[in-house]
Amino acid sequence: MKASSKLSTLVDDTPLPPIHAATDPQAIARGEHIFKNICYDCHVQDSSNHAAGGTMPDLPKPFGNITSANLTGHPTAGIKDVPDEKIARAVRFGVARDGRRLVVMPPFKMSDEDLSAVIGFIRSNDPLFTPDERPQPTPQTTPLGKFALGMGLAPVPNWPASGIQAPPKGPTVEYGSYLANDVYVCSECHTPGHDGDKARGPDAFKGGFKFFDTPQGGIYSTNITFHEKALGAYTLPEFGRALRDGITRDGFALRAPMIRVRGLDDVDAEALYKYLQSVPKSDATLPDDAAPRVKAAPQSEKPEVLFVQLGCALCHGEGAKYRAMLKQSRGKSSEEVAKWIRNPEKILPGTQMPTYEQLLDEPQAVSLASWVQQQAANIP
Known part of the structure; x- marks a missing residue:
């Protein structure tokens, strides 16, 4: 999560990336893959299957009413008339169309090519973006939310507005780092706390970020380093299955809000696997109040x-x-x-x-x- 020290601060001096929607079908397909795996869960908040935004229940309730934006093609409630450059700025820097910091939108340092692909998919005729007239209100944060989201979060990142390139696609640590940190932003969820620089800190990937409570206990992110208490025993096929199908090597279902990276190809899976093997190992385990992970019971179970x-x-x-x-x-x-x-x-x-x-x-x-x-x- 990212925000400025004062959530109302204007940051109009943030440059507008000169990036426009891709039109090539292959690029739009790439944009669809990224959007549905990364953006969907925040911007589709009900059964309409429209990217119309809404209240985000996965954030701690004491923070207040945090909403995501309407990304449909509606001319006023949505983003039909918002220039591509402003959409690119929101994704790359976490800055809204009116020049204010977005409360929980993390900046993505994805390549110009991938960012163009995402905007191309948003501009497509996919049913997700069917015009929806529901406007989303400005997020209403509580004093605790303002403190948590305002005190420890990083300023607008200083990376360039354009010219960002991805490493060559391949089963390498470098390409895996790009996917984990700049596309899927795994460290944002799998690192504890709300500090804007946490993804680059010593606790990155050790898990322990609390999403919400259930009657069975808290839902926390897990340790995804390759320590023996975490992913150390995972083979590459088991790792790929967990990401694609949401099933761990031990036969547990991965619970929301963990995404399923459907369509993840073998090269990307191996790159992510090698990168996570390279990060510092942590022996962190889930807190005592975490909801238990339970396998499917015998056939007689109700x-x-x-x-x-x-x-x-x-x-x-x-x-x-x-x-x-x-x-x-x-x-x-x-x-x-x-x-x-x-x-x-x-x-x-x-x-x-x-x-x-x-x-x-x-x-x-x-x-x-x-x-x-x-x-x-x-x-x-």
Whole structure:
């Protein structure tokens, strides 16, 4: 997270990057991959599947009401008439169209080419950007939020407005560093605290950042260094599966807000693997109040228990932002819904749903699907 020491401070002297939306189909596809893996979770906050922004429940509630921007093609509520250069400035420097620092938008030092690709996808006709008239209010921070977001966070970064290039794509530490720090910004979530420079500090990648509380305990980011207490035992295939499908080497489902990097190719996976092997190892473990990580239970386990154990409730439980998506199960057979639960990536490539095939057998999935359909019938 980034912000200025005074959240209301204008930073109009931040340069506008001379970067425009890509139009090449291959570049737009690259932009789609980046947006859906990095931007989607903040800018899609309900079941409309529109990047219309909204309140961000993953941030600590004592901070106040923190909202993300409407990125749809609406002319006033969205960004239809916002110049490409201002969108580029928001991504690269965390500066809003009116010249103020964005409260929680981290600056991305991604290459000019990747930034152009992201803007190209935002300007595309993808349904995510269907004009949506809902304006998003200015974030309302509490005194605690202003202190946490204002005291320790870095100023506008001093990297150039343009001319940033990525290292050559390859299974190298250098390219993995670019992906981890400048594209996927893994260290932002996997480093404790709110200091704007934390990603470059000694605690980077050791985990322990608290997202929110659940009845089972707090949801924290995990240690992703290659210490024996963290990722030390992971093979490259296991590491790739965790990123793509959301399943750890030990058979646990990775819970929200951890992303699924669907479409991650083998070169990128190996580059990230080698880079994380190169960072200082940490023996940090999750705090005592962390919610337990639970594998799928035996077939006799009740579906409502599986719904919680597998992390489904974090996205689809009562009051969760994707609760209404359960309505899509109405009118379908339980077997059809079970196929979606076990292998959603085969039905909707790029989905952030974990792949539960290795955690749930078909009878378990059908039982869970039937229970979900019962819940869906009661959703207005």
